[in-house]
Amino acid sequence: MDLPDDRRADHRRRRRGPVDPEGVVMSAPILTARGLVKRYGRVTALDRADFDLYPGEVLAVIGDNGAGKTSLIKALSGAVRPDAGEIRLDGQVVDFHAPQDAREVGIETVYQNLALSPALSIADNMFMGRELRKPGLMGKLLRRLDRKEMERQARDKLSELGLMTIQNINQSVETLSGGQRQGVAVARAAAFGSKVIIMDEPTAALGVKESRRVLELINDVRGRGMPIVLISHNMPHVFEVADRIHVHRLGRRLCVIDPKAYSMSDAVAFMTGAKEPPAEAA
Numbered sequence: 228m229d230l231p232d233d234r235r236a237d238h239r240r241r242r243r244g245p246v247d248p249e250g251v252v253m254s255a256p257i258l259t260a261r262g263l264v265k266r267y268g269r270v271t272a273l274d275r276a277d278f279d280l281y282p283g284e285v286l287a288v289i290g291d292n293g294a295g296k297t298s299l300i301k302a303l304s305g306a307v308r309p310d311a312g313e314i315r316l317d318g319q320v321v322d323f324h325a326p327q328d329a330r331e332v333g334i335e336t337v338y339q340n341l342a343l344s345p346a347l348s349i350a351d352n353m354f355m356g357r358e359l360r361k362p363g364l365m366g367k368l369l370r371r372l373d374r375k376e377m378e379r380q381a382r383d384k385l386s387e388l389g390l391m392t393i394q395n396i397n398q399s400v401e402t403l404s405g406g407q408r409q410g411v412a413v414a415r416a417a418a419f420g421s422k423v424i425i426m427d428e429p430t431a432a433l434g435v436k437e438s439r440r441v442l443e444l445i446n447d448v449r450g451r452g453m454p455i456v457l458i459s460h461n462m463p464h465v466f467e468v469a470d471r472i473h474v475h476r477l478g479r480r481l482c483v484i485d486p487k488a489y490s491m492s493d494a495v496a497f498m499t500g501a502k503e504p505p506a507e508a509a
């Protein structure tokens with residue numbers, strides 16, 4: 228087939244499931260969960276939930292309202308501590324007590340209600356909590372910030388991700404469009420040696436054009452070899468970008484499907500319980 232190289236790799240990935248950026252099928256997942264349980268009083272939000280994310284893939288997580296998607300993502304990102312079960316990153320068991328613990332080992336989460344500070348600049352937002360200090364005594368003793376270096380790195384990161392439609396790195400985040408804000412949040416996540424990016428409903432609040440840009444951004448980030456977990460109710464978006472789809476129902480993983488082998492109505496039927504998934508997907 229006559230495809231440019233990047234499209235050919237993409238084509239291979241799409242045909243064979245989880246693969247690395249070179250198109251080689253991967254055997255070991257980067258992030259896994261087994262038997263996660265989370266109870267809120269009498270509600271069981273996670274009921275022995277399993278999860279697997281492979282290197283270089285976009286894994287969509289779908290499920291009906293209340294299925295436990297957010298609880299799963301919160302457990303993986305350190306925002307809640309499961310009552311039982313095990314999470315492994317790169318094969319090592321991890322035990323997060325706070326989102327900071329997950330960030331420190333490379334799991335970055337971009338929430339729908341973005342944790343950006345509107346009044347601060349793009350560069351300040353990107354380095355929030357990880358500010359660079361000036362070299363030497365100025366930085367060590369006087370704790371002076373190295374603004375120039377932060378601006379330079381912020382600009383580089385945004386350019387790399389094709390986000391330099393943003394004119395001024397000192398622009399406050401409140402003056403950006405919704406899509407651009409998502410871009411800054413993703414660039415921040417991608418900038419700090421993350422291993423995994425989790426995106427919670429990234430297009431929910433966006434218009435058509437901005438959603439498109441965010442979907443392109445997801446493809447760009449995947450193209451750089453970084454795996455993404457995408458939680459979304461938007462089936463066309465899920466089917467457009469996901470390599471695999473994890474279907475969550477009644478607090479646990481029901482099945483994982485290949486978006487090329489199933490239709491959107493199949494996915495919705497599995498999600499709602501109208502149809503049972505075939506044994507090989509379960």
Ligand SMILES: Nc1ncnc2c1ncn2[C@@H]1O[C@H](COP(=O)(O)OP(=O)(O)OP(=O)(O)O)[C@@H](O)[C@H]1O
Binds near residue numbers: 270271291294296298
């Ligand atoms: N902090 C909480 N306190 C009490 N119950 C909770 C809490 N968080 C979640 N739940 C309950 O746990 C169950 C799973 O919720 P969760 O938010 O994980 O589902 P979801 O699949 O993300 O739903 P949605 O798509 O509607 O956001 C629901 O019944 C919800 O009411």
